[in-house]
Amino acid sequence: MTDNVSLVSGVAKRYASALLDLAEETGVTADVERDLGNFEGFLAESSDLDRLVKSPAFSAEEQLNALTALLDKAQISGLAGNFVKLAARNRRLFVLPDMIKAFRVLLAEKRGEETAEVVSAAELSDDQVTALKEALSASSGKSVNISAKVDPALIGGLVVKVGSRMIDTSLRTKLNSLKFAMKEVG
Incomplete structure (x- = not known):
């Protein structure tokens, strides 16, 4: 199939x-x-x-x-x-x-670049996009382009996906983790 x-x-x-x-x-x-x-x-x-x-x-x-x-x-x-x-x-x-x-x-592969898919709770400013590009480029060693989307359900923070790596600093995920941890304790 x-x-x-x-x-x-x-x-x-x-x-x-x-x-x-x-x-x-x-x-x-x-x-x-x-x-x-x-x-x-x-x-x-x-x-x-x-x-x-x-x-x-x-x-x-x-x-x-x-x-x-x-x-x-x-x-x-x-x-x-x-x-x-x-x-x-x-x-x-x-x-x-x-x-x-x-x-x-x-x-991007031909140019030696990487694309980071970034989801944020609110639209990122130009300065924030530039700072994020620089930080991701420094960590990956490649030029990084940003593909930005907005998802208000994140409440705050970012979800960044570069290649197979994903970094989730969203408030929604943190709250869900806290909720899960509290269920374990109670």
Whole structure:
């Protein structure tokens, strides 16, 4: 039995690898990186776009038409635009967010960089992001990029994931640990 997660990540990695190879061959890697980042921003901001990308209820043609209009309006063209359209044509649009993430990971590996996924209770300031980058770069010995998300349920603190390492200093986790310890005592 095939695990859906590994299947999806395998598909995402293959598409991302092909995109990176083509971007490098044609010398447009920075443009593709920027355009995919912009598209990812639209996905995060629009629940309708997220639904269009993830829902099998829309036909490939409907997805392609809607995305073509969005890409044109957002001025995302060239290799990145064609990549998004290819994912729609091949009915792989639901994997697109993972493809973009895999592209970033592969590109970072080629550059000798690492990406830290940081979840905080509130949005981090530019100074906090810079300080976190410097601290993580110093500890890993590599240049570290930050992918930040906000989760108010953490109450306070951070959850930082770099590669296979995870550091959880969130108040939610500390409170849960305290609750567990108190149950053991009582």
